[in-house]
């Protein structure tokens with residue numbers, strides 16, 4: 001039994017597992033390192049250990065300066081993010097997770113949540129965990145066989161009974177002679193060809209006059225944000241119920257124009273021949289006027305997203321300045337005087353939205369948060385598909401930082417929504433289609 005001689009050192013390689021492989025095995029350090037690489041850019045530091053009851057414990061340390069409210073608000077999103085990441089590992093050594101959120105240097109727990117990560121591997125593991133005694137297993141198997149036999153015999157006899165009843169009914173109906181006083185079926189049969197002939201006539205007529213109807217519509221210049229139907233002026237809009245619940249959806253992009261990412265977004269939209277709406281900040285328009293002009297040249301609508309994206313409370317004068325200076329630079333650069341205003345961060349209470357409403361502008365919120373500022377492409381798509389409805393407004397970002405996730409997800413979003421039968425419209429188009437704004441709901 002000497003195998004030692006067969007081992008050739010010349011070809012020996014050291015095997016080094018990757019970080020993800022280690023994480024998959026449940027190595028705390030590897031999991032912590034991996035989660036840190038994802039969350040540290042958001043200022044969240046992660047520690048991984050084991051709880052007394054044998055669960056994987058993930059401690060999230062938020063920066064001291066972060067507001068407690070903000071930490072609470074991030075709860076669902078973070079839990080989902082972490083669990084999704086752990087799920088992708090498909091690890092059989094990670095199943096029960098306990099996530100705890102704290103502020104740096106404090107012992108106070110802001111929130112905590114236990115989650116079971118169900119991956120195919122874990123499910124198999126969980127299924128094999130309770131060891132059933134052999135005799136009881138046999139009994140259970142016998143019970144399952146008997147039950148399925150009983151069910152299938154019931155299904156078969158039910159089918160034959162139904163068939164027999166149906167047969168009786170048909171035969172009975174045929175046995176009754178048709179009286180001339182009840183000519184319902186005959187008229188239907190006689191009329192059918194006529195209806196069909198009429199329909200084909202109508203269709204050919206429609207086809208003939210289609211170019212005449214479509215021509216003026218094609219000439220009409222797209223509404224790129226100059227005007228808004230009166231019923232929406234000075235209102236907060238989150239989504240629009242289009243007449244007949246037509247499957248339309250509006251993609252909106254915030255925080256641009258941004259070097260690199262906005263042009264990439266425009267390229268994707270052009271490839272799919274889609275118009276969207278861009279909520280620009282005045283500061284960025286001043287930095288990249290040529291990109292702002294390209295947005296308008298390619299038929300997209302434009303809205304105002306303030307000058308400098310302030311999220312804090314502003315006095316009325318500053319709020320007015322924020323809105324007006326941005327509107328001015330957008331109009332000077334693109335020729336569009338924006339009548340749509342999207343408050344930075346969706347904040348409706350810091351004075352900006354109030355000022356825009358006073359000026360009869362439409363405050364445009366959203367009904368679908370893609371969370372593209374926070375999660376990666378598969379989750380962006382998932383978020384959009386989960387919340388989209390006819391008349392929906394999708395929040396995306398073409399600026400503000402690295403938007404590569406958005407650009408990866410965008411073709412997927414467009415393809416998936418097209419497959420579901422959605423048509424893409426700009427916000428002004430959506431407002432024109434809308435019957436009434438939905439009742440504003442608190443954030």
Ligand SMILES: [Zn+2]
Nearest residue numbers: 254255344345
């Ligand atoms: Zn923004």
